[in-house]
Amino acid sequence: MAQDLLSAEYMTMIATGIIVGTGARISTIKEDTRQYPSYPNGVFINVVTGLIAATIGAVFPITLLTKNFVGVSFLMLAVQQFRDVRKTERESLNDLEKTEFTPRGSAYIDGIAKTFESRNYLALICSLLSVTVMLLVPGDHWLLEVPLGVVIPFIALYLLRRCTKGKKIGDFTDVKLAVIRFEGSMLYVDDIPVTNVGLPEAQELLLQEGIGVMISPRTVGGQVALANYGQRQTVIHEAARTFGLKRYLYMRRDFRQGRFCFAIVPIRRDEGALLELVAEVPLLESTRKSERLRNSEGLPPSKGD
Template sequence: MDRAFFTALIVGMFSRIIMINLDQKQHPTQPNILLSQMVLAFVSSSLGALLVPALIKRSYTSITFLSLAAEQFRKVRENRRNVLQNLEDTQLIKRGSAFIEEIARTYETRNYICIVMSYFTIGIYYIALLEFKIDRNMSLIISAALGVILSLIIKKLLTRQSIGDIADVVPVDISFVDNSIMQVGDLKGITNLGLQSDRDRYLKRGVGIEIIPKDKNYINAGILFDAGQRQAIVYNIYSRVGLLRDSNEPAFVPLPRRNPKKESIVIAYIPIEKDVDKVIEAVKSCPILSTSRGKYISLKNYKIGQKGSA
């Protein structure tokens, strides 16, 4: 029992470790957040590993611990949401409520994965041991191997699409028409900048990008048009290449705008280091939020720019 428990515990924690992104631009980031995630993974995996032996001994009241764990994980989600919302005012570029909710939901979901994986591992152990009469050592090896394989499969299944999967990102020029009206690509009217110094900074240091839906697909366009997704894209650029502005310079806040001719999104951005390739890569790596999906479903059979399309 002890070896089976620890095997299931290790597999459960392994399933959480392989889903942690240790990139300093992502979550969890700093050591204290990483430690809290490991503690939660330990608790979750322990619950899953203890559930099967308890059920075998007909201790059905042990199921109540799952409801308590679910309640605690919901509080973890709420806590993560509150922390990120409290930090919004300190950000030069805000994450947006949709991106914050996506992060909080991910924190909660991955704790459940630990429970499922440890439960699956120890369940396979008892099936091999009691049903197929395989010896204990071989049962441990089989259950651990299957647990690890399933963890990798779940990681693959839960990998979210990014903007690069649904859109092409290309550089475009930033210019000013009528003296002060910003134009990005062929879309003008982005904003009105009265100061020559502000316009000069955009012209010298700014990077213009256009995000064009792949395959002229309205479903892809609908994702890009979502306000939360646009804000997540801008924040993703900021988290990777920085932003050359101070908190009292509203003129340099990037404003994603829709280009109705191509059903695309254009952004004028001033990174700390002017590197077009890095900005494009930052846009492509932005995850697609679950709240942005499901837009323009009725137009799935139409193509952008096609005659007769909406």
């Protein structure tokens, strides 16, 4: 049994599965100025956990084929540990909340933690599928087995990513620049009164260096999403963290039309990039509602959800 497990054929299959699964995990790490992780240590941790997941998925079919049920039990236990990935990531981000001027919020942290866990499962599925495909090819045809063991998992990865990909703020809202003005000491962003700013120095800074953003929902579902405080907090956090916060950040929701606006004095002033960032902010899972349930409550269909 040990000889079969360590044979060149099985080792080649396992190695191919590990490479495919790890490559799949690396392809899901989108490193940019908005999405976490965006630092070397965070990326390294994700690659290592993806490698572990790929190893589990690659070895699993071989242990079943060789009737190594002790190994199967061990692998099942290892899969359970991936739940700790979500827990660890949630605890880590919660600890960092104390250092953030504008916190992420519990809803955003929960979404990030779930995403990390699910992407490890993508790596596991791709490596498992790679080895399984190679095992199902009859005969000893390496020139056929290896290409199929690489191509088919990445096709599955493409389909899975389309199924699991969440929506963004820009999918159901219109994001545009807004005018910052004052009527007396009242700060307005377009026509929405935001807050009372009494200091003349603060008013001058907002007028000279501030940027106003108006987010208008196109659908009923968009109004429901923007009504969620966690969703609005996510937008504010990403704007402040990406562009820096020189001094002020005010936000307000228009209860009549469901609009949401904010005014910010950023360190890095780039109006176009700020609008693009806001449009790319993910729609949190906690704010989503299925079309079927919405229709059962008598609400009109919404293409933006």
